[in-house]
């Protein structure tokens with residue numbers, strides 16, 4: 035959750051691999067990014083990765099899941115095919131939508147630290163925002179290290195700071211970083227919410243900045259594309275938000 039509003043959408047093109055229409059990016063034949071760009075309502079970007087284990091990352095708010103599904107169907111994708119749902123963290127605007135998968139075969143995953151967090155301090159956050167904590171289900175935990183889904187090899191990076199058990203997902207094959215609410219285009223995740231920790235966020239961002247990354251898909255706002263642009267963005271946020279040289 036953060037207040038950053040995406041700028042007017044622009045056309046994407048990176049190495050000829052990305053096309054963007056109607057706030058949907060297709061990066062390779064596997065990866066579809068559904069950017070949220072309605073400034074009147076808060077919700078997160080969602081990512082679908084096709085393959086042997088069709089994967090949805092961050093389904094968003096529950097009430098917006100039908101909209102996400104209809105965008106997927108327009109792209110010729112079948113939401114019923116989803117077998118795994120990964121949440122970068124358990125704030126309502128990323129995690130609440132897992133409710134839509136309660137009675138499906140999809141396996142739902144967050145980190146164990148994040149489940150502990152929602153069971154303790156996380157619940158009041160939902161109440162404060164006028165929501166009841168969803169009757170959620172977690173089927174497997176994400177831990178620091180490799181994650182193999184079908185033929186796709188990812189790395190799970192524990193990145194606390196915005197949320198105690200937040201994770202980022204790195205896909206070495208495409209030098210792609212799915213950064214949740216840790217880092218955005220010219221901004222970083224809030225640390226004033228329950229469980230937030232500025233020092234931990236700084237350390238998480240330092241670790242991410244050392245990865246070879248060519249594309250960042252953050253939890254909100256625009257994608258950050260190109261190795262140089264990604265590095266410039268890390269430098270910018272370190273200076274502007276983290277008191278780092």
Ligand SMILES: [Zn+2]
Nearest residue numbers: 035036125215
């Ligand atoms: Zn958040």
